[in-house]
Amino acid sequence: MNRAGEVFDAARADFLRWSNRLWRPLGEVLVSVARPSTGDRVLDACCGAGASALPAAHAVGPTGAVDAVDLAAALVAEGAREATEAGLSHLRFHVADVRSWPSRTAAEPYDVVQCGYGVFFLPDLDADAKALCERLRPGGRFAVSTWLSGGMERIVPVGRAAAAPERPDLAGEGPRGPSARLDTEARLHSWLDSLGLVDIQIRPVEFRIPLHPDDAWSFYLGAAMRAFVEGLPQDALDRTRARFTDGLRRAGIDMLDASSLIGVGHMPA
Numbered sequence: 001m002n003r004a005g006e007v008f009d010a011a012r013a014d015f016l017r018w019s020n021r022l023w024r025p026l027g028e029v030l031v032s033v034a035r036p037s038t039g040d041r042v043l044d045a046c047c048g049a050g051a052s053a054l055p056a057a058h059a060v061g062p063t064g065a066v067d068a069v070d071l072a073a074a075l076v077a078e079g080a081r082e083a084t085e086a087g088l089s090h091l092r093f094h095v096a097d098v099r100s101w102p103s104r105t106a107a108e109p110y111d112v113v114q115c116g117y118g119v120f121f122l123p124d125l126d127a128d129a130k131a132l133c134e135r136l137r138p139g140g141r142f143a144v145s146t147w148l149s150g151g152m153e154r155i156v157p158v159g160r161a162a163a164a165p166e167r168p169d170l171a172g173e174g175p176r177g178p179s180a181r182l183d184t185e186a187r188l189h190s191w192l193d194s195l196g197l198v199d200i201q202i203r204p205v206e207f208r209i210p211l212h213p214d215d216a217w218s219f220y221l222g223a224a225m226r227a228f229v230e231g232l233p234q235d236a237l238d239r240t241r242a243r244f245t246d247g248l249r250r251a252g253i254d255m256l257d258a259s260s261l262i263g264v265g266h267m268p269a
């Protein structure tokens with residue numbers, strides 16, 4: 001299985017602790033910018049537990065359809081459970097690598113492809129995102145959310161440094177991944193342009209919440225930073241946690257700054 005799927009599967013319990021505080025409100029924001037309308041067909045790529053797929057399903061209604069696709073079976077199961085409880089039978093969750101999601105060849109393309117904080121996990125950011133856009137009808141919308149420069153990027157290096165003494169292999173990794181390519185309005189605009197999209201709009205969203213040190217560790221284990229410590233024994237986890245707490249204190253980080261950019265572009269008509 002793709003490594004991102006393994007990490008987010010293992011992260012299930014902590015990821016879900018952040019659903020109501022973080023993922024769900026930001027998923028609502030993505031949908032408010034992507035604006036799927038009644039009867040639309042939507043692909044939610046890298047859907048997690050459905051933070052943006054669930055509001056999209058409410059927006060398109062029963063005459064529409066939402067395919068929500070993620071590698072992490074544990075998160076997909078949670079989203080499917082919520083969809084069933086809410087009676088959203090037109091929202092279907094699928095455990096799959098979105099790069100090989102079979103609707104590429106389907107006769108009916110999507111009106112909207114949306115992806116919340118997922119594109120930077122795609123192994124080939126440019127080619128894989130372009131392939132997602134190709135699942136749109138002419139004039140259809142591609143909407144992505146990414147982390148804004150100066151927010152999440154402050155926490156991740158503290159998390160990496162905390163794990164590094166246990167994981168010498170981390171030392172060779174660069175300070176930031178592909179999310180750095182999409183973290184300013186200009187960069188995100190030019191990336192969407194490079195995918196062949198038109199009528200591009202970028203919406204910055206401020207999102208900051210207080211971060212208690214205990215919650216900070218849950219955030220570490222519930223999202224991408226978990227990859228730094230996955231498989232470590234408990235004593236190594238305890239040491240990493242102590243270094244992480246100390247590192248946040250030294251850096252003066254007592255807020256989770258999840259400020260974001262939402263970018264939308266249209267396939268040429």
Ligand SMILES: C[S@@+](CC[C@H](N)C(=O)[O-])C[C@H]1O[C@@H](n2cnc3c(N)ncnc32)[C@H](O)[C@@H]1O
Pocket residue numbers: 002004005008009023024027045046047048049050051052069070071072075096097098099115116117118121122223224
């Ligand atoms: C930060 S989470 C965001 C989840 C959700 N969109 C949200 O906003 O709550 C990123 C998700 O991308 C998924 N993912 C990464 N690569 C993927 C791929 N190639 N295909 C499908 N899902 C993928 C991970 O399993 C994880 O659930």
